[in-house]
Amino acid sequence: MAGVNYFTRIFPFIFFRKKEPPKIIVYIENYFPPVIMSILIIYSLKDINFLAMPYGLREIGAVLITVALHLKFNNYLVSIISGTIFYMFLIQYFHI
DSSP states (O other), X not given: OHHHHHHHHHHHHHHSSSSOOOHHHHHHHHHHHHHHHHHHHHHHHTTOOTTSTTTTHHHHHHHHHXXXXXXXXXXXXXXXXXXXXXXXXXXXXXXX
C-alpha cells in the first residue's frame, strides 16, 4: 500500500514534468473540488427529517457557516473544518 500511495503522489511529476498536462487533467483540477463538496453536502443532508423537530436547523446552520467561511476565505480546508466543529458544537450543546 505504501508503494501504491507513493506512486500516486509521484505520478504527475514523472509524466507531466516536461509538458503541459492534458486538458482533461486541467478540467478535473478546476472542477473536481466543487463537485466533491456538493456531493458531501447532499450526502450529509439526505437522512434529515425536515418535518420533525429540530427540522434540520443544526445541519442547515452548519452548511451555512461552511458556505460563508468558504466565500470569505476561499479555502476548502478552513471551511470544512470550521463547519464540522460548529456542527459538533450544535449537536453537543443544543438538544432540541
